[in-house]
Amino acid sequence: MKKIKNLTLAILIGAILVSCKSVTPEDAKKYNEDLIAAESELANKETAFSNIVATDSSKAQKKAAYDALVLQANEALAAINKMEAFDGSTEYLDAGKAYFTAIKGICDVEYKQAFDLITIEGRDRTDEENAQLDKVTTAMVDKSVVALKNMQAAQKVFADKNKFEIEETTATETK
Numbered sequence: 223m224k225k226i227k228n229l230t231l232a233i234l235i236g237a238i239l240v241s242c243k244s245v246t247p248e249d250a251k252k253y254n255e256d257l258i259a260a261e262s263e264l265a266n267k268e269t270a271f272s273n274i275v276a277t278d279s280s281k282a283q284k285k286a287a288y289d290a291l292v293l294q295a296n297e298a299l300a301a302i303n304k305m306e307a308f309d310g311s312t313e314y315l316d317a318g319k320a321y322f323t324a325i326k327g328i329c330d331v332e333y334k335q336a337f338d339l340i341t342i343e344g345r346d347r348t349d350e351e352n353a354q355l356d357k358v359t360t361a362m363v364d365k366s367v368v369a370l371k372n373m374q375a376a377q378k379v380f381a382d383k384n385k386f387e388i389e390e391t392t393a394t395e396t397k
Contacts, residue, residue: 245309250384253308254377257318260298261373264325267294271333281341288337295329298322308380317376324369332362 267290274287299322305315339347339355347355381388 245384247384247386250308250380251386254314254380254386254388256305257302257314258377260301261318261321264291264294264298264322267291275336275340281343284337284341288333291333292329295322295326299326308384311380311383314376314380317373321369321373324365328362328365332358332365336362 267287271284271287271291274284299319302315302318302322305318307315335358336355339351339358342351377388
């Protein structure tokens with residue numbers, strides 16, 4: 223009977239040790255890279271949309287760039303929503319979710335309004351429409367900057383806590 227108790231105890235201790243995996247700075251860095259990859263792809267789509275809008279491209283090309291941006295925003299948010307907390311901590315993930323939720327909202331509202339104003343056909347925009355476009359683009363920038371700063375602050379705390387350095391990259395860099 224004592225051998226069975228010892229065996230049961232040994233199995234229980236082994237199960238506890240297996241379930242308590244050690245989290246390394248490399249694990250944290252990989253988690254960070256997964257979250258940032260989604261942000262980078264979205265930033266690339268935003269840049270592509272801005273570049274298309276700034277040219278004499280057709281309404282169809284502008285629509286394709288806008289649709290690609292909206293699709294990427296939806297995919298990024300869905301991917302982030304599937305991520306799990308890292309080592310029991312949700313602060314960074316929550317900031318990421320808030321960022322992608324904000325960007326999706328911007329795509330659904332401000333980018334849509336901007337697209338509608340930019341693609342007016344058959345006439346020039348009125349002064350009122352230009353003023354509305356300026357207002358919408360300012361709102362886009364303001365909202366996205368706030369969301370990004372909040373995510374970056376959470377990222378810094380996450381990196382400090384998990385002892386890794388954040389590598390500065392630009393939106394167009396891919397790994």
